[in-house]
Amino acid sequence: MRAHAHGNLRHGPVILxxxxxxxxxxxxxxxxxxxxxxxxFASITIADAADLIRDNRPPRILSKSSVSKWAWDRTEPTAISEIIVAAGEDIPCMDDMYLITGAAEIAYYKEGAHSVCLQIGNRIVRYHLSKLHLILGANNQMYNLAAAARLLDRIVSGKPLLPNLIEEFKLNGFSERLAGFHVTQTPIYMLGCLLGERWAEEDLLNARAEIIY
Known part of the structure; x- marks a missing residue:
């Protein structure tokens, strides 16, 4: 098990x-x-996205440089905590994951790596290589999930739609594209940028809409 960053990282025996x-x-x-x-993400609805943010305790993305050391390991994880991203789990941010995910394929073939061990603060955690993709997915979509939740909350509380249309909106796919945005394929959750005066994103949405005029 070869350690990266500084020092040697130990996490139990290396199983060849x-x-x-x-x-x-x-x-x-x-x-x-x-x-x-x-x-x-392709299967959940807007309501599912909102529930994940409100009720299911989404993972907490740690600040940059939270990972101080990491090392490949030939151990194939079997513990569920090493394979999935749990509710409320602390996970590394995208910046801390780029180097690891970028080197994973070479490590798998050349070093027989089946997992990676990371030191995060005083803890050492082991991740199955598949969990790396889940962590990236959570990083990429957490803002969009929150935007979908804010959008649904505003529609439900403000009642701009009839009740049956609100229920229909909840069943729209999280990744479903807005009707009319055929070229840019803008997802529904982008409407969340119209809330909270996020002007840069609103301008982007307006620019995309120009294409359909």
């Missing part, structure tokens, strides 16, 4: 494994039904 015949893409792909996988 035979070279895997499975491709990296197959091994590192999260289960389709796992939260924060690409298939998860």
């Amino acid at each position: 494994s035979l070279p895997s015949t499975m491709s990296f893409a197959a091994y590192a792909a999260p289960h389709p039904q796992t939260r924060f996988s690409p298939q998860f």
Whole structure:
């Protein structure tokens, strides 16, 4: 297990494994039904997105440089906490993950890496390589999930739509595209930028709308 950053990172014994015949893409792909996988975001509704933010305790994205050390490991994780992103879990930010995710495929083939160990503060955690993709998914979509939740809250509280239309809106897919935005394929959650005077994003939405005039 080779440590990166400074010092040596220890996390239990290194279990040597035979070279895997499975491709990296197959091994590192999260289960389709796992939260924060690409298939998860493609399957949830606006209501699901709002529930995740309000009730299910989304993961907390840590500040940059929270990961002080990391090392590849040949151990294949089996603990559920090492495979999924749990509710309320502290996860590294995108900046801390770029180097790790960028090197994962080479480490899998050349070093037999099946997991990575990270030191976060005083803790050492082990991640299955598939969990790296879930962490990136959570980082990429957390703002958009919150935007969908804010949008739904405003529609429900302000009642600009009839009750049956509100229920219909809740069932729209989180990643569903706005009707009329055929070229830019703007997702519904982008309407959340119209709340809270986020002028830069509103200008972007207006510019995209110009295409349909």
